[in-house]
Amino acid sequence: MLEFHKIDIDSKKVFDNFFANKISQNAGNSFTNLFAYDFIYPAEFAVVDNTILSRIRLGKNHISYYEPQNCEIVRYMSEIDKLNRKENNKISFILEYKESIEFFKSQGYTVEYADTLSEYVYSREKLQNLSGKKLQPKRNHINKFLSLYPSWEYVEISEQDKQDCLHLTDVWLEQELNISPQFKQDYSTERKVIETLFDNFKKLGLYGGAIKIDKQIVAYSMGTFIREDTFNTNIEKANRKFEGAYTIINREIAKHLPAQIQYINREEDKGIMGLRKAKQSYYPLQMVEKYVAYKENNLN
Numbered sequence: 001m002l003e004f005h006k007i008d009i010d011s012k013k014v015f016d017n018f019f020a021n022k023i024s025q026n027a028g029n030s031f032t033n034l035f036a037y038d039f040i041y042p043a044e045f046a047v048v049d050n051t052i053l054s055r056i057r058l059g060k061n062h063i064s065y066y067e068p069q070n071c072e073i074v075r076y077m078s079e080i081d082k083l084n085r086k087e088n089n090k091i092s093f094i095l096e097y098k099e100s101i102e103f104f105k106s107q108g109y110t111v112e113y114a115d116t117l118s119e120y121v122y123s124r125e126k127l128q129n130l131s132g133k134k135l136q137p138k139r140n141h142i143n144k145f146l147s148l149y150p151s152w153e154y155v156e157i158s159e160q161d162k163q164d165c166l167h168l169t170d171v172w173l174e175q176e177l178n179i180s181p182q183f184k185q186d187y188s189t190e191r192k193v194i195e196t197l198f199d200n201f202k203k204l205g206l207y208g209g210a211i212k213i214d215k216q217i218v219a220y221s222m223g224t225f226i227r228e229d230t231f232n233t234n235i236e237k238a239n240r241k242f243e244g245a246y247t248i249i250n251r252e253i254a255k256h257l258p259a260q261i262q263y264i265n266r267e268e269d270k271g272i273m274g275l276r277k278a279k280q281s282y283y284p285l286q287m288v289e290k291y292v293a294y295k296e297n298n299l300n
Contacts, residue, residue, distance in 0.1 A: 001086075002079045004044040004055065007034050009203050011045065018052055020228060022069045025121055026096055026288050027265045029054045029066035029233040032204050032224040036193045036234070048076060053250030062090040065099065069175075072100045091198035092294040105294040108242045111293045116271035119288040124231070127282065128254035134283050138247050149213050154252045157208040157220060159201035164217045165210070165237070169194055172237045183272055187227045194235055207231070209256055211238075211249050220240045230263040246278075 005011070015031040027033055034043040034054055041056040051068040053076060058064050065080065067073045073080075073093060084091055094117065095101055097212075104111050130138045145152070155278075157165065173187050201222075208222025219238035225238060226232045233253070238245035254264060265288065269276035 001049060001055065002076070002083050003045045004046045004226050007038050007043040007045060009035065009200055011035070012203065014045070014047065015052060017056060018050070018069060021050060022070055022227050024067065024096065024288075025119075025227055025230050025263065025265055025268050026067070027119055028094065028117065028290070029069065030224065030226040030232060032081040032197075032206070032232070032234060035200070035204070036196045039192065039196070040189060048079075058092075059090075061088070062092070063087075064092045064094055067096050067100060072097045072151055074100050074103045092292055095291040095293055096288060101291055101293075109295055111291050114290045114292045117268050117290040117292075119268050119290070120266045120284040121230075121286050121288060122266060122282060123285045124254050124257065124261050124264050126285070127264055128251060130251060138282070141244040141247040142251065144250050145242070148243060151213060152248070153212050153257070155210055155212055156256070157210045159198050161210065161217070161220075162195075162198040165198065165220050166191075166194065168217050168220060169237055170238060171239050175240050180272065180274065186272070190235075197234060200287065206234075207257070209249070209253050211245060211252065213242065219245040221249050221253045225261070226265065229260060230265055231257055231261045231269065232265045250282075
């Protein structure tokens with residue numbers, strides 16, 4: 001039977017053992033995201049065959065399973081069924097593979113496309129060069145920023161920059177609440193995630209950078225490597241008063257990543273329309289499409 005273990009910072013060593021074999025570009029079931037959001041969605045993992053199967057708790061008796069990191073969840077359904085009979089949980093599944101989607105439909109599950117969970121994946125080359133007619137507006141933003149703030153600089157960040165970045169985060173939070181007050185809980189959750197990431201910066205193997213103007217951080221971004229060729233942007237924040245700050249930090253992070261990185265996953269838009277518009281404006285190369293499978297009577 002499957003044996004699940006609680007996520008903690010030391011679990012990263014287990015996940016790292018399977019890093020080289022990871023096929024999926026899914027950021028949701030990456031160690032960093034599971035760990036960082038554990039305070040709100042308690043996470044567990046099981047080592048099975050040559051992969052990791054993870055799950056999160058969405059409620060007192062509701063468990064949601066991710067697809068394993070390099071195969072379809074279908075091959076482990078008999079073990080999951082056995083465990084569920086023992087634990088008596090309500091369960092659902094976050095799917096990304098066509099084979100899994102068809103299987104769950106055939107088993108009487110309701111399967112719905114989860115557009116708020118689906119992730120945006122970009123070509124690293126496109127984000128660092130902003131080439132092509134479609135990205136001309138982004139180049140215009142860059143040029144405006146360069147003309148307004150000629151003394152700007154890009155610097156790598158570490159855990160020592162926590163307080164400066166949290167200060168900027170609070171500025172960002174106030175600005176965003178003026179635009180979309182209905183997402184207050186989401187923004188507050190993200191701030192706590194940011195604290196968790198900084199508190200474990202080295203252990204998580206994060207890479208981050210910031211834009212400074214007159215020694216003041218006006219934008220920063222940080223993330224982790226979720227596949228040998230894929231970087232995941234976990235956090236990106238900027239002060240809207242500095243025109244083009246978001247565009248410049250996006251470009252500079254892409255420019256400074258290790259040479260082997262070909263793709264950048266900028267995660268989901270959570271259904272926030274302003275965020276969705278911003279992510280779509282960079283014209284993703286592809287989406288990590290996600291589907292939720294459940295049985296009505298199982299979640300009632």
